[in-house]
Amino acid sequence: MVISTLLLFLLGLILITKGADWFIESAVSISTKSGLPKIIIGATIVSFATTAPEFTVSAIAAYMDHTHLTIGNAVGSAICNIGLALGVVISIKAIPIEDGAFIHKGFIMLISGLTLIVLTLDKELTAIDGLLLLVIFIGFLYYNYRLQSAIFNGSEKKREKLSLKEMKTDIFYFVIGSACVVIGSRLLVDSGTEIATWLGIPEMIIGLTLVALGTSLPELITAVSATLKGHQDLSIGNILGANTMDIAMILGFSSQIRTLPILDQSLSYDFPVMILIMLMLVIFGITGKKLERWEGGVIMITYFAYIAGLFMFYN
Numbered sequence: 001m002v003i004s005t006l007l008l009f010l011l012g013l014i015l016i017t018k019g020a021d022w023f024i025e026s027a028v029s030i031s032t033k034s035g036l037p038k039i040i041i042g043a044t045i046v047s048f049a050t051t052a053p054e055f056t057v058s059a060i061a062a063y064m065d066h067t068h069l070t071i072g073n074a075v076g077s078a079i080c081n082i083g084l085a086l087g088v089v090i091s092i093k094a095i096p097i098e099d100g101a102f103i104h105k106g107f108i109m110l111i112s113g114l115t116l117i118v119l120t121l122d123k124e125l126t127a128i129d130g131l132l133l134l135v136i137f138i139g140f141l142y143y144n145y146r147l148q149s150a151i152f153n154g155s156e157k158k159r160e161k162l163s164l165k166e167m168k169t170d171i172f173y174f175v176i177g178s179a180c181v182v183i184g185s186r187l188l189v190d191s192g193t194e195i196a197t198w199l200g201i202p203e204m205i206i207g208l209t210l211v212a213l214g215t216s217l218p219e220l221i222t223a224v225s226a227t228l229k230g231h232q233d234l235s236i237g238n239i240l241g242a243n244t245m246d247i248a249m250i251l252g253f254s255s256q257i258r259t260l261p262i263l264d265q266s267l268s269y270d271f272p273v274m275i276l277i278m279l280m281l282v283i284f285g286i287t288g289k290k291l292e293r294w295e296g297g298v299i300m301i302t303y304f305a306y307i308a309g310l311f312m313f314y315n
Helices: 002-034 038-063 067-092 100-117 126-151 167-196 203-228 232-257 263-286 291-315
Strands: none
Touching: 002 167, 002 203, 038 067, 038 167, 038 203, 038 232, 067 203, 067 232, 067 263, 067 291, 100 126, 100 232, 100 263, 126 232, 167 203, 203 232, 203 291, 263 291
16 A cells, blocks of 8 residues: 555656656747747646646545645645745746736736735635636736737737647647646645655645645746756746636635635735745846846745744644
8 A cells, every 4th residue: 555655656756747848848839839928828828737736636625625725735836836946946047037027927926815815814715705816817817818919919910820730749749748747746646645644744734735745846847847948938937827826716716616714824824925935036036137046045945944834833
């Protein structure tokens, strides 16, 4: 039993690693051939693919009445995406911020986080509250749609864009890569959660740490792989888009399944840290028009300090 669980854990890692490599390459290729900048692709298509594990886990957890796991997974993933995934990426290589889309997407991400806090001051996230989060998500999609329309109607208008048929190979590898990431993440979460349960870790802590890390692995591997391949702008767009989806889409949808109770821990510790780490990313990005390597280190230290605090004060 123990050996089979560990083997499934390793299989999940392998599927995620290879799948991420496939859909990064295909996403960049689609971006180039369609005339879209990689930050737009990262904030939409790639973000949908990488947030699929979080969405599946949180929705199923809500359906099975493991609501603390739903909240912990979504919020923990948002924190992990910036604190670990982007922190590692920036520490590896400084990232210039040249596109105004960074500020706009960062602002939408912050709005989703702050709205979550305001809506849950009564210690629950109801279906009505969730609808407000879904409105923010729809606004995020509309913003990206308008941005893409502006690109196609502007300087890119005269550029010949390939049809879907001409990009079928790229689309095939994108779909296969995404499937590997989703399946691998699911294997990783199931086996990892079982291992954590053996150790007697509370459900909320499991959601904020192990499950959040497992479902955030696509973002982490995507971000690191994209950076090593010289596509840092894809990493930024992916993280900003994924975080907005983690809060607005995932919690908005999950609250339609059942009302999600909010622990005092979330209001006093998890949510404030989430906003803090989001603010750090946005402020670092707009001051100096560049994310420096030392700033990535500060973001990572903040993340690990948060994880240490979880086990020190809430375990």
